[in-house]
Amino acid sequence: xxxxxxxxxxxxxxxxxxxxxxxxxxxxxxxxxxxxxxxxxxxxxxxxxxxxxxxxxxxxxxxxxxxxxxxxxx
Amino acid sequence: xxxxxxxxxxxxxxxxxxxxxxxxxxxxxxxxxxxxxxxxxxxxxxxxxxxxxxxxxxxxxxxxxxxxxxxxxxxxxxxxxxxxxxxxxxxxxxxxxxxxxxxxxxxxxxxxxxxxxxxxxxxxxxxxxxxxxxxxxxxxxxxxxxxxxxxxxxxxxxxxxxxxxxxxxxxxxxxxxxxxxxxxxxxxxxxxxxxxxxxxxxxxxxxxxxxxxxxxxxxxxxxxxxxxxxxxxxxxxxxxxxxxxxxxxxxxxxxxxxxxxxxxxxxxxxxxxxxxxxxxxxxxxxxxxxxxxxxxxxxxxxxxxxxxxxxxxxxxxxxxxxxxxxxxxxxxxxxxxxxxxxxxxxxxxxxxxxxxxxxxxxxxxxxxxxxxxxxxxxxxxxxxxxxxxxxxxxxxxxxxxxxxxxxxxxxxxxxxxxxxxxxxxxxxxxxxxxxxxxxxxxxxxxxxxxxxxxxxxxxxxxxxxxxxxxxxxxxxxxxxxxxxxxxxxxxxxxxxxxxxxxxxxxxxx
Numbered sequence: 001x002x003x004x005x006x007x008x009x010x011x012x013x014x015x016x017x018x019x020x021x022x023x024x025x026x027x028x029x030x031x032x033x034x035x036x037x038x039x040x041x042x043x044x045x046x047x048x049x050x051x052x053x054x055x056x057x058x059x060x061x062x063x064x065x066x067x068x069x070x071x072x073x074x
Numbered sequence: 075x076x077x078x079x080x081x082x083x084x085x086x087x088x089x090x091x092x093x094x095x096x097x098x099x100x101x102x103x104x105x106x107x108x109x110x111x112x113x114x115x116x117x118x119x120x121x122x123x124x125x126x127x128x129x130x131x132x133x134x135x136x137x138x139x140x141x142x143x144x145x146x147x148x149x150x151x152x153x154x155x156x157x158x159x160x161x162x163x164x165x166x167x168x169x170x171x172x173x174x175x176x177x178x179x180x181x182x183x184x185x186x187x188x189x190x191x192x193x194x195x196x197x198x199x200x201x202x203x204x205x206x207x208x209x210x211x212x213x214x215x216x217x218x219x220x221x222x223x224x225x226x227x228x229x230x231x232x233x234x235x236x237x238x239x240x241x242x243x244x245x246x247x248x249x250x251x252x253x254x255x256x257x258x259x260x261x262x263x264x265x266x267x268x269x270x271x272x273x274x275x276x277x278x279x280x281x282x283x284x285x286x287x288x289x290x291x292x293x294x295x296x297x298x299x300x301x302x303x304x305x306x307x308x309x310x311x312x313x314x315x316x317x318x319x320x321x322x323x324x325x326x327x328x329x330x331x332x333x334x335x336x337x338x339x340x341x342x343x344x345x346x347x348x349x350x351x352x353x354x355x356x357x358x359x360x361x362x363x364x365x366x367x368x369x370x371x372x373x374x375x376x377x378x379x380x381x382x383x384x385x386x387x388x389x390x391x392x393x394x395x396x397x398x399x400x401x402x403x404x405x406x407x408x409x410x411x412x413x414x415x416x417x418x419x420x421x422x423x424x425x426x427x428x429x430x431x432x433x434x435x436x437x438x439x440x441x442x443x444x445x446x447x448x449x450x451x452x453x454x455x456x457x458x459x460x461x462x463x464x465x466x467x468x469x470x471x472x473x474x475x476x477x478x479x480x481x482x483x484x485x486x487x488x489x490x491x492x493x494x495x496x497x498x499x500x501x502x503x504x505x506x507x508x509x510x511x512x513x514x515x516x517x518x519x520x521x522x523x524x525x526x527x528x529x530x531x532x533x534x535x536x537x538x539x540x541x542x543x544x545x546x547x548x549x550x551x552x553x554x555x556x557x558x559x560x561x562x563x564x565x566x567x568x569x570x571x572x573x574x575x576x577x578x579x580x581x582x583x
């Protein structure tokens with residue numbers, strides 16, 4: 001989780017990612033960010049997020065994103 | 075009939091297809107007749123207010139209403155300047171300094187921001203709300219008087235692009251350039267009434283002219299795709315399918331986002347028959363994926379600067395490309411000519427690189443309220459010593475391949491293309507240098523990873539500079555990495571050595 005928070009903070013340090021649950025709907029992250037996050041996750045965790053998992057529900061909070069990473073790691 | 079006013083497209087089409095949907099977004103649509111009525115209301119309101127031959131800022135959310143406001147401004151004999159709520163305040167202020175606007179059209183989503191802007195800039199402009207002025211009673215006789223006086227070299231819009239001095243440049247274009255562009259572009263795309271466009275480009279850049287004018291000229295339909303969908307490839311393709319979108323003119327990153335995430339394994343665009351792309355070089359692997367997935371689709375590479383209205387060259391890619399090849403930018407549109415000029419202002423020999431310079435009606439009027447910068451890029455054709463003739467120097471290097479197609483090589487300067495936007499690295503540096511704790515800064519661009527990296531020397535922390543840049547620059551110009559150094563490497567003649575920085579960066583990777 002800490003690694004993920006670090007990736008997110010490198011994109012926007014002003015967000016409290018442990019609390020925020022509205023990253024997409026609240027327009028905190030935009031399309032540039034999503035693409036960056038996906039490629040950083042790819043590098044850091046060595047997993048490719050498949051297209052059908054790139055949906056708002058998985059990106060609205062760090063927790064959701066972390067759950068996705070764990071699911072894909074299994 | 076000889077077209078001299080872009081409004082004539084609307085005049086023709088609203089009579090022919092009054093009830094067909096022209097423009098649509100999530101929660102709002104306008105038919106051609108509704109559009110015509112809104113345009114005449116807005117035009118009549120502005121005329122009654124005494125606005126004539128003035129810049130009118132259109133500060134609205136991306137919507138069919140915003141397009142109606144554009145044409146309403148033109149109907150009043152004024153020119154529109156589109157501004158977006160996502161532009162940083164600081165940038166809007168710089169634009170207003172150049173523009174000195176007297177009237178701003180807003181909607182309910184931008185009202186508060188507009189009031190704030192007025193307060194911050196001590197602006198002496200009026201804020202008019204779209205919902206009110208788009209219901210204003212028509213005054214046909216006043217509008218037709220304006221129309222009679224109009225000539226085709228009158229400006230109709232100003233769009234702002236990145237400038238290396240830190241101040242954005244406002245490109246002003248006239249009826250004649252836009253008409254010339256639309257006629258020749260739609261010929262190449264083979265637009266018909268059956269086209270259903272899915273628009274990606276923001277309405278504050280010239281790229282949206284493709285869909286707006288193709289729709290007006292042929293009675294096609296354009297869906298303004300919600301920006302959010304460009305984060306979610308499967309949903310985006312589902313949207314295309316749901317609305318039976320058959321033509322798209324997108325920046326390359328929007329297309330590679332879909333193919334790069336292997337979206338086609340889950341869902342394939344069903345209706346697309348025309349894909350035009352531009353703004354950046356299409357990575358061949360991604361291009362081939364698209365082509366294999368949609369073998370019956372037309373793929374058209376477009377190339378051109380804002381200063382020549384939109385696109386100047388096209389190439390229809392009808393074959394598979396090898397990974398070491400690049401897709402040509404091809405040939406100029408009809409009524410446009412490309413000159414390839416060498417450093418000593420001679421025409422480049424076949425195969426020799428030269429600066430791509432553009433001749434023709436599509437060359438715009440120049441940079442608004444900025445004769446100095448206009449005169450460095452819009453120059454006398456050096457090959458013509460006999461009479462005045464302006465060409466636009468793009469700053470792009472190109473050459474002809476053995477098949478006679480124009481190829482893009484690179485930029486002459488530090489301009490880059492990133493996420494479909496044109497960016498001067500110098501502008502980012504100028505803005506960074508304004509921060510009190512930055513002594514000096516230098517930007518490089520990692521093409522492969524599409525990342526902007528800012529190096530700087532100074533007292534402040536990287537985090538502090540990062541939040542300042544977020545406030546001052548548009549999203550697409552914000553460096554992905556900010557790195558503080560003890561010293562910046564210098565070239566023998568004392569300039570910052572970008573090549574050394576690039577080397578340093580690639581070694582650290």
